[in-house]
Amino acid sequence: MDNFVVSARKYRPQTFASVVGQEHITRTLKNAILTGQLPQAFLFCGSRGVGKTTCARILAKTINCEHRTPEGEACNECDNCKSFNQGASLNIFELDAASNNSVDDIRALVEQVQFPPQTGKYKVYIIDEVHMLSASAFNAFLKTLEEPPAYAKFILATTEKNKIMPTILSRCQVFDFKRIEIPDIVHHLEYVAGNENVAFEPDALELIATKAEGGMRDALSIFDQLVNFTQGNLTLQSCLENLNVLDTDYYFRLIDMLREAQLGQALLLYQDVLTRGFGGQSFLTGLCEHIRNLMVSLDPQTLSLVEGGERLRARYSAQAQQCGLALLLNYLNIASDFEYRFREANNKRLFVEICITRLATSGQQ
Numbered sequence: 001m002d003n004f005v006v007s008a009r010k011y012r013p014q015t016f017a018s019v020v021g022q023e024h025i026t027r028t029l030k031n032a033i034l035t036g037q038l039p040q041a042f043l044f045c046g047s048r049g050v051g052k053t054t055c056a057r058i059l060a061k062t063i064n065c066e067h068r069t070p071e072g073e074a075c076n077e078c079d080n081c082k083s084f085n086q087g088a089s090l091n092i093f094e095l096d097a098a099s100n101n102s103v104d105d106i107r108a109l110v111e112q113v114q115f116p117p118q119t120g121k122y123k124v125y126i127i128d129e130v131h132m133l134s135a136s137a138f139n140a141f142l143k144t145l146e147e148p149p150a151y152a153k154f155i156l157a158t159t160e161k162n163k164i165m166p167t168i169l170s171r172c173q174v175f176d177f178k179r180i181e182i183p184d185i186v187h188h189l190e191y192v193a194g195n196e197n198v199a200f201e202p203d204a205l206e207l208i209a210t211k212a213e214g215g216m217r218d219a220l221s222i223f224d225q226l227v228n229f230t231q232g233n234l235t236l237q238s239c240l241e242n243l244n245v246l247d248t249d250y251y252f253r254l255i256d257m258l259r260e261a262q263l264g265q266a267l268l269l270y271q272d273v274l275t276r277g278f279g280g281q282s283f284l285t286g287l288c289e290h291i292r293n294l295m296v297s298l299d300p301q302t303l304s305l306v307e308g309g310e311r312l313r314a315r316y317s318a319q320a321q322q323c324g325l326a327l328l329l330n331y332l333n334i335a336s337d338f339e340y341r342f343r344e345a346n347n348k349r350l351f352v353e354i355c356i357t358r359l360a361t362s363g364q365q
Contacts, residue, residue: 007220011192013054014085015073016062020188020216021180022051028175029059030072038063039173041145041154043130045161046177049215053128055177056155060084060092060124063153080120091120098129103136110144113152122153130156131163138165145171179214182206182307188216189223193234198227200234206309207239246278248312251290254356255319258331263360267353280352284339291332294320298328330362 013019016026025044032038042059044052062068066078074081083089095109109125117123127133133141145154145168156172158164189205192198208226212219222243226234229242240247250273257266273283296302297316306313320328338355345351 007192007196007224008217011188011195011220013051013058014076016055016058017071017073019051019055019058021184022055022177025051025055025175025177029055033059033062033068034072038153040148040152041172042156043161043164043169043172043174044155044157044177045174046159047179047214048159049212049217049219050177050180051216052157052177053126056126056157057084057092059155060122060126060153061089063122063124064089064091064120066120089120091117091123092126093123094126094128096128097132101132101134101137103134103140106133106137106140110140113144113148116149116151122151124153124155126155126157128157129159130168131158131160135165138168142167142171180216181214182209182309185209185212185214185216185219186309189219192220192223196227196232198232198234201236202309203236203311204234204239206312207236207243207245208234210307211243211245244277246273246276246282246286248290251287252315252319254287255290255294255323255331258356258359258362259323259327261360263357266356266360270352270356274349280348281339281342283352284335284342284355288332288335288339291328291335294323295325295328295332298325327362331359334358334362 016030019026042056044056046052058074061081061084062072062074064080064084065074066080067075069075076082076085080089080091084092093109093112095105113123113125115123144152148154154172156164156168161169161174161176186202186205186209189208190200193200193205204226208219208222211222226239226242230238236247239245250269254266254269257263257269270283274280293306293316296305297313297320300317303313303317306316308316323331335355338351338358342348342351
């Protein structure tokens with residue numbers, strides 16, 4: 001137990017090639033290394049868990065590597081790479097601006113910049129959550145950021161680019177990290193599951209990827225949690241139970257019932273939803289999202305807007321063709337109106353049941 005390492009750390013990429021879903025970033029960084037055209041400051045922007053700090057560390061290691069590969073990757077065998085991998089590098093400095101955001105913290109960092117590296121070519125300063133720096137700290141940092149010594153490189157990372165001062169932005173090359181696509185997350189989870197001897201259903205990994213909302217770190221954290229819950233056998237049903245997520249199958253069945261005006265069956269399905277511990281608000285929110293997915297599934301060109309795997313998209317497309325645009329628009333108008341007014345209702349259950357009745361009646365027209 002003492003030796004357990006969470007998957008997000010155990011499988012953190014060590015090379016640009018192993019970074020998931022950010023090829024536009026890694027290609028640019030490798031080209032800059034190969035051509036020797038490295039800016040003095042980088043700004044990595046993006047939501048949590050998409051690889052900003054990981055890429056910053058890989059970049060810091062690679063530019064100090066003594067024997068880089070022809071592809072611009074670190075060799076992981078020279079003294080500089082080994083010291084970095086062991087967390088003992090004297091050339092890499094990491095500062096968490098969330099807890100070190102005062103002008104004194106930045107002045108201390110600026111004083112360190114004056115000393116050249118003992119070994120290696122560059123001293124690299126990684127400042128995480130840089131938007132948390134105070135205004136005076138930003139101002140104390142400006143001159144050094146604009147004209148640092150040739151051996152100093154700064155890599156700033158933030159989840160809130162809009163809070164960065166324009167004077168800082170103008171001194172950096174800005175890299176925008178995108179949310180990682182669901183297929184990329186699923187593929188990486190399959191790799192991790194194979195290494196850890198974890199049995200899984202493909203739908204279970206798709207659920208984890210969807211729940212992670214584009215963040216690989218969140219996906220791996222959820223993966224670890226579910227592996228413990230299921231004792232290494234990830235089934236869709238067990239994952240739905242642990243994550244407290246309402247299976248999309250409920251909504252597919254509900255739409256079929258509404259379309260065929262099976263009001264009694266639809267009300268019984270809602271009773272089953274309540275029995276499983278889900279509230280009316282989450283039920284209506286999920287219903288609106290399901291109808292939206294059906295609408296974008298009507299056109300093959302917009303089918304990619306549905307988050308999920310190919311099988312799920314095919315199911316959405318098939319049900320959408322059965323409903324048609326006019327009926328789906330009617331459903332969405334009714335469901336979204338009831339979702340908006342849900343908080344005002346005194347009898348929540350009756351309110352949702354009236355919504356279901358309206359929808360079933362709409363399906364007859």
